Amino acid sequence: MARRSLVAGCGSYLPARVMTNAELAKTVDTTDEWIVQRTGIRERRIAAEGEYTSDLAVKAADAALSMAGMVADEIDLIVCATSTPDETFPATATRIQTQLGMTRGAAFDVQAVCSGFVYGLAVADNFIRAGQANTALVIGAETFSRILDWQDRSTCVLFGDGAGAVVLQGVESNGGSKARGVLSTHIYSDGRHHDALYVDGGPSTTGTAGHLRMDGREVFRHAVVRMAEAIDTALEANGLTPGDIDWLVPHQANLRIIEAMARRLNLPSDRVVVTVDRHANTSAASIPLALCQAVHDKRIQQGDLILMEAMGGGFTWGSALLRW
Ligand code: UT7
DSSP: OEEEEEEEEEEEEOOSEEEEHHHHTTTSSOOHHHHHHHHOOOEEEEOOTTOOHHHHHHHHHHHHHHHHTOOGGGOSEEEEEOSSOSSSSSOHHHHHHHHHTOOSSEEEEEOOGGGHHHHHHHHHHHHHHHTSOSEEEEEEEEEGGGGOOTTOHHHHTTBOEEEEEEEEEEEEEOOOTTSSEEEEEEEEEOGGGGGGEEESOBTTTTSBOOOEEEOHHHHHHHHHHHHHHHHHHHHHHTTOOGGGOSEEEEOOSOHHHHHHHHHHHTOOGGGBOOOHHHHOBOGGGHHHHHHHHHHHTTOSOTTOEEEEEEEETTTEEEEEEEEO
């Protein structure tokens, strides 16, 4: 018997305001046609003035706790994956902790940009496996609209705001790939690729929050190769093959990247959860948002094998396998 992390609940939240491609085309030199063809994105959500990353996160966390039938004080650990924290410090996770009314345990942030949820899941899963926590909230929450250069058409059309969360609970398991829970997580980084995707500001450099800068073509090229490697490693580590996967729940950056991953796994499109058309790229929030969508519309059923993969600034990348 071994300890494993079961997903006891998931929840998500999107800000009310929808921004369409047509609306963006009024302010930058772009078209709905270009954005849809190159990315699959049709619209994104934008947080309201005064609505912060922690506010989105709390709503997602509340929904996840309610699905799990748990209250915040039963949680030992909050890991919030975000690159758009409310403040430089303290961690957004501690704000979430207070707003949830939780006065025990520990809360901290994880920074791995678009791979943040896979990183957060890896951290929390390892705490649970090691026995240092029995329950954890893993949250991906972002307000990327606040760090976009709204004059730069090559980046401002790509991102959106949102949050998703899962509640993990430690269970005793026979450890096999048929048993429910997180089967494995694999995370990687290579800091040599800093210049391909970064924010040109920060407390120690400019003293400002800065704006997102990206060489999209370079990120695209690496994303396809690195995520494919991480998927192969995940399957191999569990003695599984692509044919065993029921659902691909990928990071939602670009429909072309998602389709390339699905083709490589020989997965039909109805086994791939796609939200990039309505959410755009919500960075660390994109995987839990997509996961919740497919759980709540009942596509994902108990016992299904879910593959998650992501790639982001750093570069960071990784994969996770989960038996629902
Ligand atoms: O989540 C983190 C990971 N991020 C990603 O995975 C993003 C990966 N990259 C991508 O998704 C794609 O590279 C983009 C969607 C960012 C760009 O698509 P692309 O097919 O790689 O286009 P490109 O960068 O090669 O640009 C093609 C053309 C350029 O014009 P020229 O140089 O060919 O004349 C751009 O200036 O499209 C132009 N362009 C635009 N045109 C209209 C760039 N942005 C826009 C725009 N509207 N918004």
